Amino acid sequence: EPEVTQTPSHQVTQMGQEVILRCVPISNHLYFYWYRQILGQKVEFLVSFYNNEISEKSEIFDDQFSVERPDGSNFTLKIRSTKLEDSAMYFCASSEAGNTEAFFGQGTRLTVV
């Protein structure tokens, strides 16, 4: 069964460093998303991406964040200069169309020290 895969599963980085979280969406999906879940809190929307551009972003998604689809398969989230409060679980999701189910990856746990 097709699935969304995320790498790495866990990343530890020093404050101020850049990190890139990687995702491989399901191959025929056209809409891509990043969500964040700070430990013990709810899942929050960061950004949606369609047709090679951002279609929607939340107030969390500031200039420190960027997304990219560098090739036909990967979808990345970059955090330029990490802060302690960026420590969270980051989920990638994809959907075939905008109004169909979003399938989530297993998440990347980011720890900023």
Add this chain to the structure above:
Amino acid sequence: AQTVTQSQPEMSVQEAETVTLSCTYDTSESDYYLFWYKQPPSRQMILVIRQEAYKQQNATENRFSVNFQKAAKSFSLKISDSQLGDAAMYFCAYRSLYSGAGSYQLTFGKGTKLSVIP
């Protein structure tokens, strides 16, 4: 903006019994989707069930069913014959039906942690 509220931070159920998780939401839209996602200790988000607001019939998926009350903006999840594998965090989520009305992003509640007692 839409909001989703789950008023039960934790619930427990005996194995083989039935449990109902509550969810209420607030929206000015008339058409939308509602979802329940399960997050086991592995942390992956797994879709359990979805409901289209324009459908009056409550959705069911095997042991999982919902009670959708559109006028009351209530969307509860019933788990029948609970199993140990049902132990997880359960999130209720809302999504607009049409793009431009807030995009296709999901708005989640804070979750309910369900424990299953053997």
